[in-house]
Amino acid sequence: MAALLKRSASLLRAGALQKHGVLTKQALCLFSTNMRMFTNKISVEMDGTTGVAVLTMKSPPVNSLSLDFLTEFTISLEKLEMDKACRGVILTSALPRVFSAGLDITEMCGKSAEHYAAFWRAVQEFWLKLYTSNMVTVAAINGSCPAGGCLMALVCDYRVMADDPKFSIGLNETKLGIVAPFWFKDTMTNTIGNRETEKALQLGYMYSPADALKVGLVDQLASADKVETVASTVMSEWLAIPDHARHLTKSMMRKPTRDRLVTHRDADITSFVNFVTKDSIQKSLQMYLESLKQRKR
Numbered sequence: 165m166a167a168l169l170k171r172s173a174s175l176l177r178a179g180a181l182q183k184h185g186v187l188t189k190q191a192l193c194l195f196s197t198n199m200r201m202f203t204n205k206i207s208v209e210m211d212g213t214t215g216v217a218v219l220t221m222k223s224p225p226v227n228s229l230s231l232d233f234l235t236e237f238t239i240s241l242e243k244l245e246m247d248k249a250c251r252g253v254i255l256t257s258a259l260p261r262v263f264s265a266g267l268d269i270t271e272m273c274g275k276s277a278e279h280y281a282a283f284w285r286a287v288q289e290f291w292l293k294l295y296t297s298n299m300v301t302v303a304a305i306n307g308s309c310p311a312g313g314c315l316m317a318l319v320c321d322y323r324v325m326a327d328d329p330k331f332s333i334g335l336n337e338t339k340l341g342i343v344a345p346f347w348f349k350d351t352m353t354n355t356i357g358n359r360e361t362e363k364a365l366q367l368g369y370m371y372s373p374a375d376a377l378k379v380g381l382v383d384q385l386a387s388a389d390k391v392e393t394v395a396s397t398v399m400s401e402w403l404a405i406p407d408h409a410r411h412l413t414k415s416m417m418r419k420p421t422r423d424r425l426v427t428h429r430d431a432d433i434t435s436f437v438n439f440v441t442k443d444s445i446q447k448s449l450q451m452y453l454e455s456l457k458q459r460k461r
């Protein structure tokens with residue numbers, strides 16, 4: 165398994181996954197009955213009876229989306245996608261208080277242009293795989309969920325969030341001095357509409373669970389200890405619909421947004437690299453990282 169993951173990771177980084185479908189056709193072994201898979205940063209438990217997998221992020225301190233994390237996540241998802249027995253996946257976090265802190269800022273600081281390009285391609289791949297999944301995807305948001313963490317939840321079919329005012333969710337990029345790219349914006353607009361997105365993105369607004377429910381950023385709240393149980397109940401309701409009808413409908417709804425990124429994928433990587441290599445952006449990101457560290461002292 166370690167060797168497979170290593171090989172898969174290098175293929176993914178090289179862009180081979182989406183170009184040649186190598187992982188999907190040859191390399192992936194499938195889940196069949198009850199199955200557990202662990203990588204360094206993710207664990208997956210698949211219940212062969214219900215057809216539901218729980219994908220748990222376990223990358224302390226904050227489940228940030230590093231290149232390694234994104235690679236492991238995308239490969240795990242691909243394996244589930246290939247397993248005919250798997251019809252739904254619940255995403256959750258093993259960490260107390262944090263679902264995911266979003267993109268790993270250290271991947272965007274002080275690295276080469278080649279590194280930024282590889283990182284951004286992996287972010288795109290992660291979004292594309294999750295956004296276009298044939299499985300029912302439910303986010304069990306059991307902690308804070310800024311920026312890329314919010315994006316991950318937004319691409320799921322349904323979001324259940326812990327009703328704890330200490331947690332928040334939103335696309336806060338402007339607060340870091342950076343700009344959410346068009347496909348982050350599209351994903352949010354498709355969920356909460358244009359006007360609310362315009363305000364939320366410009367202000368880098370982080371919503372409390374109650375406010376997130378009010379604007380439709382999440383679908384349901386549950387007490388922190390019940391988030392996963394509620395997510396499982398929601399999953400059963402969605403799985404009562406015939407798969408083919410449901411996922412044809414999903415792909416009809418999502419195709420225009422997906423196509424927009426696929427069409428502009430290379431240009432989007434170039435934009436990201438040009439943007440993130442600017443001195444002013446590097447300075448903003450460094451200062452933000454430093455402020456996160458200072459907060460603890």
Ligand SMILES: CCCCCCCCCCCCC/C=C/C(=O)SCCNC(=O)CCNC(=O)[C@H](O)C(C)(C)COP(=O)(O)OP(=O)(O)OC[C@H]1O[C@@H](n2cnc3c(N)ncnc32)[C@H](O)[C@@H]1OP(=O)(O)O
Pocket residue numbers: 225226228261262264265266267268269270308310311312313336337340342343344345435436439440453456457459460
């Ligand atoms: C003209 C138009 C051009 C357009 C061109 C567009 C191009 C594209 C531009 C770029 C777009 C990028 C999009 C970016 C998306 C992102 O996701 S950026 C990441 C944003 N994330 C955050 O702001 C979250 C920051 N973190 C927190 O708020 C908190 O950590 C938390 C998640 C609420 C958890 O709090 P707590 O449990 O108290 O933990 P902390 O003590 O704060 O943190 C523990 C350590 O983790 C480090 N850390 C936190 N978040 C990150 C992160 N995202 N990346 C890396 N590291 C992180 C933090 O520094 C602590 O580290 P130590 O001090 O070393 O322990």
